[in-house]
Amino acid sequence: MSIYTVVSHEQLETYLSLYDVGTLQSFRGIEAGVENTNYFVTTSHGEFVLTLVESVGVEKLPFILGFVDHLASRGMECAQPVHLNTGELFGELNERPAVLMNRLAGGPLEIPTLGQCKSIGAAQAHAHQLAAELPADQYTHLHQWCTETAAPILEKLDSSQKDLLQHALMDAGNIPWTNLPTGPVHADLFPDNALFDGESLSGFIDFYHACSAPYIYDLSVTLNAWCYDEEAGEYDQDKADALLAAYQATRPLTEEELQNLSAMQQVAALRFWLSRLRDKLFPKEGEFITVKDPAGKQSLLETLRSR
DSSP states (O other), X not given: OOOOOOOOHXXXXXXXXXXXXXXXXXXXXXXXXXXXXXXXXXXXXXXXEEEEOOSSOGGGHHHHHHXXXXXXXXXXXXXXXXXXXXXXXXXXXXXEEEEEEEOOSSBOOSSOOHHHHHHXXXXXXHHHHHHTTSOOOSBOOHHHHHHHHHHHHHTTSOHHHHHHHHHHHHXXXXXXXXXXXXXXXXXXXXXXXXXXXXXXXXXEOOOTTOEEEEHHHHHHHHHHHHHEETTTTEEOHHHHHHHHHHHHHHSOOOHHHHHHHHHHHHHHHHHHHHHHHHHHHSOOTTOOOOXXXXXXXXXXXXXXXXX
């Protein structure tokens, strides 16, 4: 469920006057959102998506939106931010940062096909090539984040979970983080953050977790999310092989990236297991956020460590 900040027709009409997008015809809330308030907006000039940003501080938006704008301007499939008449990439509506983007065709996925996995692998590799043209600002120290997030969680776990977490943290510390190619990445490219029109990729959406990190971390998040069925507890190696081959056909991994890809997939599983544990064990009051079951990511981490 979305954290809705209600917007009236009059308020939106006034806000849209700051853009060259024509006059407001209609709008409606998007219930599929989890962390931000989203609306589909129709104007005399076309279809757009309005996001009232609830999930990140305004200080991070120049990096996030600058990254998306760069990708879109270089031909990458993603929702392109619409510039205000002043040239800015976001404004303010109802005391929230407000972002207007062109609406992409298609819809999000539940269970990706083999062909869609190939498409996402090639597209992500292209995104990483374009990201390399930008400075690696907003760097996220993933091992440090995992270690700090795990500290209050450990005492609430059973002995087997503690053992799994502690060993995963130790292994994450052995990755040569500073040697790996790094730059701006999506960092949350789950199937519901990519829109497809049939087998054709329309583009990436929801960059609000974007940061700078090793490219193979971003790839690992995607491999885990697109190739592992949490309900069945099964890792689809055929999909993983197809996704990775399509990625490498566009951006070949370095020898060091290949050597650390398996370990980085475990870090990606650990990171999302910890975030789900945190949300379940330490819920934030007053926020309507969907709390996802940590068990799926725990099972994924166990599966990856047993391979």
